[in-house]
Amino acid sequence: MSVAGVIVDDHERALLIKRRDNGHWEPPGGVVEPEETLPEALQREVLEETGIKIALPATLTGVYKNMTGLIVSLVFRCEAIDGQPATGEETKALRWVTREEVSTLADEAYAVRVLDALDARTPAAIRAHDGVKLV
Numbered sequence: 001m002s003v004a005g006v007i008v009d010d011h012e013r014a015l016l017i018k019r020r021d022n023g024h025w026e027p028p029g030g031v032v033e034p035e036e037t038l039p040e041a042l043q044r045e046v047l048e049e050t051g052i053k054i055a056l057p058a059t060l061t062g063v064y065k066n067m068t069g070l071i072v073s074l075v076f077r078c079e080a081i082d083g084q085p086a087t088g089e090e091t092k093a094l095r096w097v098t099r100e101e102v103s104t105l106a107d108e109a110y111a112v113r114v115l116d117a118l119d120a121r122t123p124a125a126i127r128a129h130d131g132v133k134l135v
Contacts, residue, residue, distance in 0.1 A: 002071055003038060004029025005046040005054055005078040006061070006117035009096060014114050015085060016105060017049050018093040025095070026110040027075065027117070042076055050094060051086030054078040061120035062113055077117040 004027040007015040016025045028049035032041040039056050046054050058076035065072055085094045095105070099118055103111045 001032045002030055002073045003032055003042045003045060004073060004075045004113065005042050005058065006075060006114050007046065007050070007052060007054065007078045007080050008118065009080070011096075012118060013096040013098055014102065014118055015050060015052070016095050016097055016102075016114070017091045018095070020090055020092045023092070024107060024110070025105040026107070027114055028091075029073070029075075030090075031071075038074065042078070046078065047083070048088055049091045051083045051088065052080045053082040055081045059120060061117040064109070064113060073113075075113045075117055077120050 006027045009015070014027065017028050018025050028046045029042075030045040030049075032038060036044070039058070042058060043054055043056065046052060055078070058078045060074060061077045062075045063072065064075065087093060097105060097114075099115060102114045102118075106114060
């Protein structure tokens with residue numbers, strides 16, 4: 001299981017990271033460790049990859065299945081409460097993006113997750129994405 005946090009600023013932009021290992025743009029996140037709760041994993045992953053501490057609770061905006069790795073990913077809309085965006089061991093670059101920019105930077109499966117989070121203000125309902133392979 002993995003978690004990802006879509007940090008949204010006052011201008012309704014989302015913070016994406018460019019991963020060092022594959023160069024892809026996506027929301028910060030990663031695998032939940034066995035001893036962690038979901039909120040702990042979300043806070044840890046976002047802080048490690050962005051330098052930003054997020055407020056809890058965060059709003060669940062989607063549940064996605066990676067068909068290749070058979071991983072279920074929980075995506076949350078997050079609010080920054082401390083820190084400044086900074087790169088780290090896993091992060092090559094960071095960028096605040098608008099709705100329009102998300103699809104040009106991120107792979108389709110990650111763009112859908114970010115757009116769902118930008119659209120969400122309440123806990124997630126099940127969404128169907130016709131024709132989109134959610135990986």
